Amino acid sequence: MELLAPGGDVDSIKAAILAGADAVYCGLDKFNARNRAANINFDDLQGILRLAHQHNCQVFLTLNIIFVDNEIPALIGLLNKLVNTSIDGVIVQDFGLFYLLSRFFKGLKIHASTQLTTHNEGQIRFLSKLNATRVNLSRELNLKEVKALTEVAHQNQMLTEVFVHGSYCVSFSGICYLSSVQGGNSGNRGRCSQPCRDRYVTTPAGEDYPLNLKDNSAWFDLHELDGAGVDSLKIEGRIKKYDYVYTVVSNWRKQLQCLSIHEELLTDNSALYKVFNRDFSNGFLTGTINKDMFIDNPRDHSIQRLSEVNDYTSDHKLEENQTGLYKEKEGIKTSVENKIKQLSIAKIPLVINISGESGSPLEVAVKTPGTSFLVLSEVNLANTGTEVLDYAMIFKRLKAINDTEYFIETLCLDNLKPDVYIPFKELTAIKKRLLFILNDSRETLDPIHVPTFRKQNREKLKSSLLVLISSPNDLHLCKETTGGLCFQLPDSFKNECAEFTDLFRKNENLIPWFPSVIIGDDYIAAVEFLEQVQPKLIVTNNTGIAYEAFQRGSNWIAGPYLNVTNSFSLLSLKENFNCSGAFISNEISQTQMRQLNKPDNFELYYSIYHPIVLMTSRQCLFHQVTGCGKDQIDATCISQCEKSATIINLKNDTIYLEKSKGNYHRIISETNFLNTEIVNDFSDLFSGFLVDLREMKNGNKTDVNKSGIIKQFENMLDGDLNSKAELLQMIQHTTNSQYKRGI
Template sequence: MTSKPELLAPAGSPESLRAAVQNGAGAVYLGWGDFNARRSAKNFSEEEFKEALVYCHIRGVRVFLTLNTLLTDRELPKALETAREVCRLGVDAILVQDWGLFELLRKSLPDLPLHASTQMSVFTSGGACEMAADGCERIVLARENSAEDTAAICRNCPVEVEVFVHGALCMCYSGQCAMSALIGGRSGNRGRCAQPCRLPYGVNGPAKKDYPLSLKDNCLACELGDMAEMGVACLKMEGRMKRPEYVAIITRIYARLLEEDREPTAAELSELEQAFSRSGFTDWYWQGKHGARMFGTRPENAKDPKELFEAAKSAYEKDDLRTVPVRFTAAIRAGAPCALTAEDGTHAVTVTGPVPEAARNRSLTAEEVADRLKKTGGTAYRCESAEVTVDESLSLPASAVNALRRDALAALTEARTAVPPRRELPLPALPDVDCSESAPALTVSVSTAAQITEGLLACGPARVYVPLEVLAELESLPRADTEWCAILPRIWRDRDEVLLKDWLAHAKELGVSAAAVGNIGQLSILRGLDMALYGDYGLNVFNSWSLVYLRDKGLSSACLSFELRGSQMRDLKKVLPAEAIVYGRLPLMITENCLVQNGCGCRLDRNGPAVPENGPCHRPNFLQDRTGAAFPLLPAYGHRTEVQNSRVLWLADRPDWKRLGLAYARLRFTTESPEECVRVMRAYQEGRPAEGEFTRGLYERGVE
């Protein structure tokens, strides 16, 4: 028999938590403190969090804490202490994004269940299995995964798989978006996303009333049966920033669909859309489809459905929609303390009361006792049955029976909310290793074969990064005193891996001896190939402990997150040789949808792994915002799109980047001509100022 998935509801506030629980959630996820991906939600105070745990655990609902943001070295101790405290209180699991926090949690709190947040960008079986091997109990998949992708991961991964079934869709893969950070200094990876994707843009033209980055909300209410069949363990609904009434409505409908094993009615779909939608819903990612019909907006003056919300609120505020069935067994014997056992199907507790007295007038009956035991109103329990044995000619005050019932329910509550035993181990010390350098060697990454010129190689880059799909088209590489490194696609699927391995074999024949790892799932592809592994920016390395984690995974260097300030890069303990991007258009987004295809049509087969170099996606394309800023659009593997920043990062005339302890400093070439690549390389070697518009990135201002 197929088991029903757990229904996981958002709890952005105590009221939303109550709405979720009362309407049938099997678990809730919530934030406490500064380290969660919805820092603008109301979230919970310490006392509210403790109360939430008791409230949920009494009713059989699990509680997951979100600690799913990137953390600096200074923030890690506080985040770890938060984890220790909630572990002691009995939280059921913690969602994590940051590799450093993940490393510390599994070493210092080894019995605390960890869930890999969708911010970890896991979308393949290899990535899921990698996290499972590292101790994750559950993997939250990318929202872009199709039914086919998800079924493959469920078959291949030994741990639980969680899928987003309802709510907002980000345009960029979670964990890979830097648009809000680079444009406004508010990092989505730090829980401060300003949602620039909901603004108007133009593709290859001025922004008017087009919203090419604003996806409709996801709704997979019709797919729950298929998910259960394929082995999905948990269905997650988005909405920690939404109203409690919204949480109540979507939770009630999805819980009912799971319980009754059916698809939604037209009326239920209408309620879901009334509660919140952006021009309706989409299920196209799940169906393996892409295109302009997935996009929609919500008018600024959109009104909440007053009657629907009022009905939802009045229902959950009574706090009696969700009660725990209890079976009572009472024994009232002459000469012995009265006893009451309460059972909930998992726990059984027994309490005792006074010794009954001999009856003076009327004898106590079993029916009277049973009637009093059934009076559980105002509690989280309801009496399912009451079996009472009473000896003849005995008397017991009603107050004693009531006290017996209260004591039994209190004991049952204590059993249901008991904290499991968990070890707390000492915090490990950072390895006594220092891989910092007095000055970094320059490396370069290219996006096209044309950028690999004799002039560029003559400048002596220590390492040249080349996309794997570009290497696949080459018959040879120029002879040069440099290390050739393949950049694997940032996004791919299980079905692509045979081809990727063939391309890697070809790259090795060309003389490529290293690979850039930008996603944890790439490790399973690269192991056994005898190639040096270098961490790329997609891993979001934000602290020293992230370097420790990657060092233990066999990486030989790692590129630091470009959301770090220069001083933060400097202060990291370099237990692994560190690299940073010091020039180039920084990537703002990588999207499953091809923006060129949606905007003006490119008529290419998106099932093809690569985009032909003479295709429309390779011509100069851009996204233009309301200020006139133009963000170049580059084609990415699998007919996806990578959005680049409108201005290049320029630090050549600022020598500070040379004093951060970096082993390598990367020049990232994207839209540059071959000649421009050479000019930039020489400018960095000579420390020249920029020509034209540029940005200092986040090296000085950092992010929230």
């Protein structure tokens, strides 16, 4: 199994290489999901690639955020540079970037990011069709689920990665909006401010950090991971420093060596406690999702751990040992620092001598610290031409060499006769031949010009109103909306599949709305539901169900939790999966939305009103808040449990915890999303607007019935100027800050 290590900066990458990593993943100073890490620049990347490959270590670049349209030109510029490097893969979340890579930059291997929260076999097949070569599986999966998905991945020529060490997220990745809504820092843009680690008002259960999970560690689970067929073991930590990376990677390397030579695995993991940790748990991986996965302190657990494993006879002895641990930590840091100083990522200097005279070839002599070679032009120099050969002109044509792992240290023209000329294209050909030799006979690719979207002449649309419900008691609302009634299927309905099948057969115009997370048997039940009902149209927030709909030729709409934010994502969904329409993410702003271009015969939708679901979790959120009679989640929890509670942060913001029957635990904002402005702002863009009337416990109640709300939204779409004011009176505690702020 590959050992994949984090590289948040140059020193951490060096530390990972020295510690024995088979691969490192790192991000540039933009376009990556660890914006708070130091990251690296493109010049660093070239030297890192050379250093890593010298040590048989691969390098994967994280481009794992969602993009908006005005960033695409810069992204394409970066991809044009990356194809001429030896990068071993790029890690991707955005459907538009998948499209660009698979259509125009086929030389770059695509890895599917954990932000895509991949947890069922349909999602594996969806990603395979997008040409992903490996997938990082959801952290919440257990070993049985990991093994099943790895088998499907291998059948589709894909590799699997599993996180084995580092921070746990309490939410499924990619569908956490807590940081985005509360502070404008989107996790889908690498800016998560980790409010789940914040201190809250002490809960009835006596906890101050009720959402704070211990760190993940599968240190004792290597045999099982090996048996599951996993290809890569991923260590989290691009915000961590070099001493952490070295310590964790080197110890995991020792454990893997024991596995590879069939020795007993190491049972002592004390070294992992000597660098930053929040204590460790393997609860998700082993399927023991319990209250012991939480810790009521987000800070370093090292000192506390020392007290737990030693029975001190006096305070003096405790203080003495704590001082000793601090000194040991400093010693680790100094030792690693001295080791990484020995490694260099400096570019390789080139000395280039240019010589020649009219009637003879141009001679370009190149010298590196290790070799030298000569390149001759295929046409002779002349006395006339477009631009005389001088230093500025030649350097301009050769400066692209500086974008590689080499740089032009000296460019000497002492032996070039004055007033000579050569065609520009010949200098370009010489540059390519130089790079071909320098890059071990790898061709240099010319920049690819990706076709731009033509300016669309859009006409005003008659937008319809979609309504989302989750209770059969609201089926009568079907008669009151112009766009259709959607019914939210629960996260788990494997035990009620027959009942839901019957419900939809009796209400043929009802549109199934699939959730974001559908795992294991629940996915099998959802596919069975599709086969039995054969709905005319579905809305899905899960790409596995999207793939199944595509395979069956069913019309499907991409839901709002698929995080669609740019025109290439729309094109990707339509061309690859025959998608008929998509919801645009509520995270992007009015300005960012204006840049969208929709494909022909494709409909756009927007959720105009909804309770804001901040996160969805497989963990029980009530252990730390109100307590729970069960120590761990069992088979009946998801189907039977029904609870709600609140927690309050130190800024006095209340957030609501909800567990409804058939669904995972959710955290919901006390403020609902309401954006009446968009109707006039984009009268030519959206075919439909969604009103979400699912009943969620977030403290907000409307003072009129649901029929009255629908009527006012319908009036607003018909141009009634008074309806907006009426809605603001009817629906209290609302926001549309994301529409103003964007990502």
